Amino acid sequence: xxxxxxxxxxSKVVANIPEGLLDEFDKICEKRYYSRAEGIKxxxxxxxxxxxxxxxxxxVMDKIPLKEGIGGVVDLIAGLATDPRIQKLREExxxxxx
Numbered sequence: 001x002x003x004x005x006x007x008x009x010x011s012k013v014v015a016n017i018p019e020g021l022l023d024e025f026d027k028i029c030e031k032r033y034y035s036r037a038e039g040i041k042x043x044x045x046x047x048x049x050x051x052x053x054x055x056x057x058x059x060v061m062d063k064i065p066l067k068e069g070i071g072g073v074v075d076l077i078a079g080l081a082t083d084p085r086i087q088k089l090r091e092e093x094x095x096x097x098x
Contacts, residue, residue, distance in 0.1 A: 018096075025039060025043075026039075
C-alpha cells in the first residue's frame with residue numbers, strides 16, 4: 001500500500017516484533033520526542049549508512065578465496081559453514097525465533 005505525501009511515496013510495513021524489544025524502542029523514541037514511525041525511519045537511515053560490521057555476511061564472503069567450478073562452490077559453502085561470524089549469526093537467528 002502506498003500513500004503519497006509531498007514528492008515522497010510511502011509504503012506501509014507490518015512486522016512482528018518481540019514485546020520487550022518494542023517496549024525498549026518506544027522508551028527511546030519517547031526520550032527523543034519521536035513517534036514510533038519516525039523512530040523506525042531514523043533507525044533505518046542509521047542502519048543504511050552504518051559501515052559493515054563483523055556480522056556482515058558479504059564481508060565474510062569477500063575473505064574466502066573463490067575457485068572456479070563445483071569445487072569452488074563446495075569450498076565457499078564449507079568456508080561459510082565454519083566461519084565463527086556466520087555461526088554467531090545463525091545462533092542469533094535461532095534465539096530470535098524462540
